[in-house]
Amino acid sequence: MKILVTNDDGIFAPGLRVLANELKKVAQVVAVAPDREQSALGTAVTLRQPLRVQRLRPVVPKVVSYAVEGTPADSVILALGKLVSGRVDLVVSGINPGPNLGDNVLISGTVGAALQGYQHGVPSLAVSIDGPDERNLRNAAKLAALLAEKIDSGSLKGDIFLNVNLPDRPLPEIGGIEITELADRAYNDTISEDDDGRRKYYWLLRDKIKTNANSRADIGAVERGNISVTPLHTDLFRKPLLIPDNLCAELFRELSNGAGAKD
Numbered sequence: 602m603k604i605l606v607t608n609d610d611g612i613f614a615p616g617l618r619v620l621a622n623e624l625k626k627v628a629q630v631v632a633v634a635p636d637r638e639q640s641a642l643g644t645a646v647t648l649r650q651p652l653r654v655q656r657l658r659p660v661v662p663k664v665v666s667y668a669v670e671g672t673p674a675d676s677v678i679l680a681l682g683k684l685v686s687g688r689v690d691l692v693v694s695g696i697n698p699g700p701n702l703g704d705n706v707l708i709s710g711t712v713g714a715a716l717q718g719y720q721h722g723v724p725s726l727a728v729s730i731d732g733p734d735e736r737n738l739r740n741a742a743k744l745a746a747l748l749a750e751k752i753d754s755g756s757l758k759g760d761i762f763l764n765v766n767l768p769d770r771p772l773p774e775i776g777g778i779e780i781t782e783l784a785d786r787a788y789n790d791t792i793s794e795d796d797d798g799r800r801k802y803y804w805l806l807r808d809k810i811k812t813n814a815n816s817r818a819d820i821g822a823v824e825r826g827n828i829s830v831t832p833l834h835t836d837l838f839r840k841p842l843l844i845p846d847n848l849c850a851e852l853f854r855e856l857s858n859g860a861g862a863k864d
């Protein structure tokens with residue numbers, strides 16, 4: 602089995618190192634990741650400038666390692682299309698030292714990288730932990746290795762694109778694993794405003810929303826102290842929206858008649 606590890610925190614991030622260290626016990630591992638922190642870049646792909654790649658000394662022994670001057674998604678596209686020879690059986694993105702829950706998956710670089718793997722037909726996992734405690738990274742890495750083995754043996758199959766989030770606590774304090782759904786909204790955007798003496802500036806801040814602890818939502822599972830595994834798919838925008846046909850006809854008629862906004 603050959604596994605590509607990546608992340609959005611940069612090739613030297615502790616989460617990637619711990620992940621590669623565990624995964625190399627069960628598979629051949631190649632690491633391809635951005636050369637610096639690229640969090641919250643979501644699915645961004647670099648199309649208007651060249652991408653440079655540097656082969657590094659292995660970030661952990663025996664793991665061929667590349668740094669990409671680009672986004673997490675760029676890293677996966679380059680890895681699958683150019684840098685890694687032969688078939689990649691699994692993409693694992695992480696371990697992100699912060700949660701990726703609910704609608705946050707839409708801006709997460711960790712999930713964005715896994716999405717690229719999935720769109721290339723490779724089973725993909727995004728793995729995050731609900732806080733920065735490096736002592737708990739190993740739980741997440743071990744779970745990723747176990748999932749890799751299940752995928753390799755065929756006991757976990759199908760269109761695999763899983764978003765895994767662990768509570769930031771030692772294993773004995775974790776209750777279990779729940780299969781969850783994405784919370785509708787996991788965060789509120791707030792804006793903080795200040796002045797640097799010349800001009801105003803703003804910080805976009807994301808505050809976690811408290812959810813109903815009984816819901817099947819991913820955010821609730823992690824709050825209960827459980828590991829959340831959310832199967833993702835890419836038809837998330839396919840819910841039928843109730844735009845009546847006659848409204849379409851009306852819009853096009855008005856467009857053709859030059860009604861609406863004046864020049």
Ligand code: MN
Nearest residue numbers: 609610640697
């Ligand atoms: Mn990150």
